[in-house]
Amino acid sequence: MTAALHATTIATPRQVERLIQGVATSDGAGVKLTRVLTRDLQRRLDPFLMLDAFGSDSADDYIAGFPDHPHRGFETVTYMLEGRMRHRDSAGNEGLLGTGGVQxxxxxxxxxxxxxxxxxxxxxxGFQLWLNLPGRDKMRDPWYRDIPSGEIPEVELPGARVRVIAGESHGVVGAMQREATQPLYLDVHLEPGTRFEQAIPAAHNAFLYVYRGGLRFDTGCLVPSGRMALLANTPGSDGVRFTAAEEGTQAILVAGRPLNEPIAQYGPFVMNTEGELLQAVRDFQAGKFA
Structure with a gap:
C-alpha cells in the first residue's frame, strides 16, 4: 500500500541531544547483535525499554537463534530487513517472519x-524494539500479530520512501496503533540530499537509528551509519527535520508518549514494582505463563 503525498512543514524541529554508540553483545543462544537502547536510557526514552540491531552474512552469528524464553509486562516489535525467523509461543501461536515483515x-x-x-x-x-505497557495492561492476555511486508503502508515523497510500521506519517496510518504509548515507528529511505520532515508531538520521546548511509541535521550534526541520535525534547517542537548525506540514507525513526510510571526490570520481566517482579518469577517457575 503506497501513497504519494506532499511533505509536512515543521516550524520548530528537534535537534540532536547526543549521539549514541551501541554495545556489541550476544543474546539467546549466542546471536551476535548490537544493543543500541540500553537500560540506562529507559527513563530518558520512556516508553521504550530496549533496541537491538542485528545483521550478519555469517550463519554462525545467528543460526542458534533464541530458544524458549519467557516475557511479561511489555511488547516486543521485531522488524526483519532481510531473512526468515520462525516464532512459536506457549499460547499456541506460530508464524514466519520474513524479509520486510514485522512481528x-x-x-x-x-x-x-x-x-x-x-x-x-x-x-x-533487522531490529527488535521493546515497548513498555502501562501498569493497567501488564497482566492482560498475551497477543500476537505477524505483519507481512506487503501489509505495511508506505508513503512516497520526492526522493523518499517511508514504511509506516506504527503511528502515522503524512496522513498515512501505520500497520499498528497503541492508545497508551502512541508509538511512531518509521523506516525512512532517502535518496542523496533529500530532506525529510516528520511531525512528532512535543511531549513524546524520540530517537532515530541510521543503518545505511548518513544524515545531517540543520545544525550540521552528522549522524553516520550505526549511530543512534537521541532527539532533544525541545519545548514547543512539532517534529523533526533532517537531510540525507551524499550517499543517501536508511534509518528508523521511533517516538512515543511516555508512561511516566516506575520501571522495575529483571531480565525478560518488566513491571512497576519489585513485588510484581518477584511474583512474575514465581508464576513462571510454577508454569503459570500461557
Whole structure:
C-alpha cells in the first residue's frame, strides 16, 4: 500500500541531544547483535525499554537463534530487513517472519516463546524494539500479530520512501496503533540530499537509528551509519527535520508518549514494582505463563 503525498512543514524541529554508540553483545543462544537502547536510557526514552540491531552474512552469528524464553509486562516489535525467523509461543501461536515483515507481540501476563532462523545461509538483518505497557495492561492476555511486508503502508515523497510500521506519517496510518504509548515507528529511505520532515508531538520521546548511509541535521550534526541520535525534547517542537548525506540514507525513526510510571526490570520481566517482579518469577517457575 503506497501513497504519494506532499511533505509536512515543521516550524520548530528537534535537534540532536547526543549521539549514541551501541554495545556489541550476544543474546539467546549466542546471536551476535548490537544493543543500541540500553537500560540506562529507559527513563530518558520512556516508553521504550530496549533496541537491538542485528545483521550478519555469517550463519554462525545467528543460526542458534533464541530458544524458549519467557516475557511479561511489555511488547516486543521485531522488524526483519532481510531473512526468515520462525516464532512459536506457549499460547499456541506460530508464524514466519520474513524479509520486510514485522512481528508484534504483547507478552502481557506472560508467555514463553522461541524465535529460530529458518535459513542456513545468507544475510539476516533487522531490529527488535521493546515497548513498555502501562501498569493497567501488564497482566492482560498475551497477543500476537505477524505483519507481512506487503501489509505495511508506505508513503512516497520526492526522493523518499517511508514504511509506516506504527503511528502515522503524512496522513498515512501505520500497520499498528497503541492508545497508551502512541508509538511512531518509521523506516525512512532517502535518496542523496533529500530532506525529510516528520511531525512528532512535543511531549513524546524520540530517537532515530541510521543503518545505511548518513544524515545531517540543520545544525550540521552528522549522524553516520550505526549511530543512534537521541532527539532533544525541545519545548514547543512539532517534529523533526533532517537531510540525507551524499550517499543517501536508511534509518528508523521511533517516538512515543511516555508512561511516566516506575520501571522495575529483571531480565525478560518488566513491571512497576519489585513485588510484581518477584511474583512474575514465581508464576513462571510454577508454569503459570500461557
Amino acid at each position: 508484534w507481540m504483547t507478552a502481557g501476563r506472560g508467555l514463553v516463546h522461541s524465535e529460530l532462523p529458518e535459513q542456513q545461509e545468507g544475510r539476516m538483518e
